[in-house]
Amino acid sequence: MTTIMREQIIEAAAQIFREKGFHAASMKEIAKAVNLQKASLYHHVSSKQEMLVEILDQALDLLIERLQKVVEQPTSPEAKLRLAIQTYLVALADYSDLSAVMLLEHRSLEPEYHQRHIPRRDRFEALWRKILEDGVAEGVFDCPNPRLAVKSLMGVLNWTIMWYRRDGNLSAEEIAEQCSDLFLKGLIIRS
Amino acid sequence: MTTIMREQIIEAAAQIFREKGFHAASMKEIAKAVNLQKASLYHHVSSKQEMLVEILDQALDLLIERLQKVVEQPTSPEAKLRLAIQTYLVALADYSDLSAVMLLEHRSLEPEYHQRHIPRRDRFEALWRKILEDGVAEGVFDCPNPRLAVKSLMGVLNWTIMWYRRDGNLSAEEIAEQCSDLFLKGLIIRS
DNA sequence: ATTATTCTACCGACCGTTCGGTAGGGAGAG
């Protein structure tokens, strides 16, 4: 069975969805990217919407799985948070098209799929919240509102898709380290 | 002269662009929102693209102006940063449609307008960077990479457009205060 | 009467999708 063509199509779709947005991307363009006529796409894929759904599912599955592994590790909250940040940023960099589409294009999901997507996304955020709350429980984190702190952290990390470039002068790991320092230690110097 | 209808149209456009994205929004829908026929829009506006450009310009003008005033104030870097954060988040909340479109839809600008937009955006980021660099120069901020710190800060603040709701349980000011604390003091408790 | 505004009607272009058909490779029958 040849799912390989399908994978290529999804990958091309992700890249184009990312560049132009879901609605601005055309089937013709996606077809061209994999050297097919647009009619031929429908042999491998049932609709444009299905491609979007698959991209979002793949991306979220991938991120949840990696973060889950980090959460399960028996380390200190600080080390766990640092590792989670690095894992996440590396994943965002490795699968930047998938991730960017997931983060930015989920509003183009038809209602039924959107409804299914949101709870999974919340589950993902809950993993982050657990890391922070464990730190609070152990008395090492000062975090009056973990929900807001998670939103803030997601903001820092997710926003990297707007400016991170693979050929830039900072690697994902370097960004992760500096972001971790900032988020953990803050900006102010204390003696 | 009746620029008032034009303003209503731009406002409606901003709201719909924000909800569905530029390409998914239709002139027909925008017209309906201001109780006009689609053709009538063109008496007040020359094209869909022009509306997008105007929205982005208005939003950026507004934000730059407010931040400029904060930067000019003769206070400590810490107070200035806190004020800047609050000013920015309040502006994002007050003009959430304009702001969200500016932050998310600038890729739909035609190349010529995009080219004009980017430098103004950089100028905006430079204002933030100045605040941080002044703090470093005065020895109160620990910030090895101000560019990255600004990106991080913009991430926290800009990402609020993804989840902030006017009728939520946190006001823009409350979010600003907690984000400021987090960004300045970090997560880790220090005795 | 003149101007400003909104209307109905329409245009060409393009959209996602479907359809009928075809090329070519493997499987089974003789």
Next chain:
DNA sequence: CTCTCCCTACCGAACGGTCGGTAGAATAAT
């Protein structure tokens, strides 16, 4: 070995529909 049959993969053409935008008549305001 050959002939038939089917199946996957692909294509060109066309469909109904919507898009942004235009032309010009009708109406409202001054």
